[in-house]
Amino acid sequence: MAYRDLLNRLPAPVRWLAPPAVLLACTAGLVASWSGEPDVAPPEPSAEAAQYCRALDAALPAEVLGHARKDPSPASPYTAAWASAPRTVLTCGGDRPDFLDDSTRTGPCVNEVGWGMVEDGSGGYRFATGLRKAYVVVEVPAGAYGNYADPLGSLADAVRSTVPTWDGKADSGCLDATS
Template sequence: MNSFRHRPFGLPTLAALMIAAAGCSSADDAPSAAVPSPGAAVAKLCGRLDRVLPTKVDKLGRRDPEPASALTAGWGGDPAIILRCGVSRPAKMADPEADGVEVNGVGWLLEQRADKSFRFTTTLRKAYVEVTIPARRTGDGVAPLVSLAPAVKEAVPEGIAD
């Protein structure tokens, strides 16, 4: 015999739950980022990267995006510089005419997006690390990559990502 009884929610209870849920929502306008889903080996590298990432990038303090994950990081406010580790290989890497840049020993594929932001993805590393720099923050060029290169070099070995 099951002694658990279902009790119907009354309108006051439902209203209280809705108010509580609204109070728990992200009211601080934290940035958001889709969390990649890499395999175990890449996830381990990304976890290492997360532990050595700088607290400041281009003079902006770290403010990680929602949902919280060791695979994502952010700096600044609105709009934030966003790093995602363990992303899939960008199709643009197959283009021999694609633009690239090397910053402090780390190679990056450079893609300007329709909204004038830039997306950089590491090349020749065991995990693909993507950094998105919003259009309003591109005035300093690759300064964010200068801040991030030492951590990438330390945590993600050279090679070809799976």
């Protein structure tokens, strides 16, 4: 039996709605597969760092400068993201970023949290805490905010209150984030 004969046996409303329904389903499938945001591999922190990172995850804001939190896949207490365009990603508990070893990479001090920073090669920046018991890295892509350091103000209080400094004192990283 030919395809045309099979199609003609269907009721008219089904014949009329079938092509748009198939087109809509294909479009939805393509859109779902084009999330546009790559997955983020969560770090594998030590037991001590994992404890601080889980506390940080619970303390992070639901929104950063008007952008809702939309965590990456796979879900992990060691990664967080906010739906800026492109998205801002935070990781906690990974290895010490190499750029913290360069004394010229000292970044801003925000709400008593010192950050090292480096350009990411695409016009954005990577920030990392250097004097805390778990490394917190924030990736701020170009165009996500008016000022590349703006999201740090929304994140620093959570970092300060959940990830202690190595010596238990104030974050001297505000003077030297490379120690």
